[in-house]
Amino acid sequence: MDETRDTTQTSDRPLTPRTPRRPRTPRSPRQRRLRLTIGASALTIGLVAAGGTAWALDRFVIPHVEISDVSAYEAEQAEQAGAAGTDAATTADAAAGEASASGTGTATLTETTYDDGAGTTVDISTVVTGTGDDTVTMYVADVTLSDATRLRSAFAADQFGENITETTSAIAAANDAVFAINGDYYGFRDTGIVIRNGVVYRDDGAREGLAFYADGTVEVYDETTTTADELVADGVWNTLSFGPAIVEGGQVVDGIDQVEVDTNFGNHSIQGDQPRTAVGVVDANHLVFVVVDGRSPGYSAGVTLPELAQIMIDHGAVTAYNLDGGGSSTMVFDGSLVNDPLGRGEERGTSDILYLAR
Template structure:
């Protein structure tokens, strides 16, 4: 009798979960909540997990909606690959500074790194298998701070394992991945500490003496001008990670909250808001990095922001890491 009741309870529980999922999916994607529906779609696109949209919507959305949410690493408007070379090898100031900025829909943690040559790309040591959290990368590479980096593919589908970087990845001059595409945005640092961003090929990066690079995008600021001319950038509102550089070489890391983690007013930032904040801070170059639950900032062994992933820090494939002065 007990076994029969237990089996019945389990079956009823499974049926209830399935019913709730189906009902929730239909209400979300076909109910009277267009703003919420678009927010979910934008969030999936922002975090490069648009492939989840089809199963979440029970294969009921038009194909054009499914395709629009799939990963896109292209620039909002085509960034130039012509740059004026700068040399920031002789930066005198080394102190890292952190500030907080409150926007209308988000709160941002902003880190200023006066010496850009202290920043390098970190890559998961388990490449091809799974990623590492930012804190694990800091410990592994003996770095003192950093932010999450670029695009990655889940080796174990849907599980966010972050094992395989997408696009072009260069660490300390060594090419880690070389998946070239004509419209993918590469965010890179030259051997002289200059931040460049645009649809570069590997040969172009090598001619510019790039030693650190990863892929995401889009480019937000180039030559001191904002790249978003219409709308808000097209990816809705979400937690963001952004990198930029001022004319004196200072690198700017920005990570925002979102998804209501600090209250209903903190839904996240649009790409336009990140562009405008970078311009306000004096950035002459800036680009968007992987956002959503990947967005993480650390300094001196402590989390600066609160990641939105329910498990805390998310495993990622790459990061921009800050090393001690003189290293």
């Protein structure tokens, strides 16, 4: 049998009269202005924070593609240079001729060496120093070029712009590279002179750069005292914009233990024991590439810039230049990762590589 419940709440306690609300005291004009100012300031701070986040994402995360097909663009630039009969055309022709000639020999490949049969060779060695948490593990590639234009550059996704990244292995595979290292991560910044494979991509001198000439010479230069077009006219094939130069004249450069490459948002100090990548010049068409792993106690602690400079000298470099490091420091040979980035075997995306095609 259903029963209907009385839901009316009762109490034996007497009701307590509600205390009358005090009348609101009118705010003075000054108080009203102050309240409005505080409210507006809070809103402004919120908008600035949101805007700052949006700006940072746009500047350092969201890809901005300026050239969507670099391969086609370089071919077009070479054709235009050829029609104009410029020095760049001579460089492009030399590169094409060398690429053709390099295929006429019989290439030989082992786990650590490569010889294209036409004068270009790669010899990779592993060097371990120290013990315990002071252990340092590095990978050294001694490279001889039959022609300076055999050393090429490639961009992530075959695109030029900011925040476009792929792993060194992926970029190397896309370009049939037998040997590759990470480049200068040009896409992290919007300044610097960027010339790759004889083609100008950016002309905004800001720091100490490294120029590879088609005749095999390599030199450190001040980007702010020249232009990209002048460099190409002088025979520059590739440039790197990171640094600093760590060896000049066979000597460690003074003050490199205090250099900051960039001071822009999101960039960290390059000092202390760090994973490193560097390129050194032994002689014309004779280079040495070094990748030092780090931040992995017991496997590799990393090195300071002065220590990196001495490593380069020990391997015959008379000029050496620091490239992007940290998790970007990567060496790839015959399709396999040579080093162990951060001791985890995981590559971090980068915007560009230097490589030798098969």
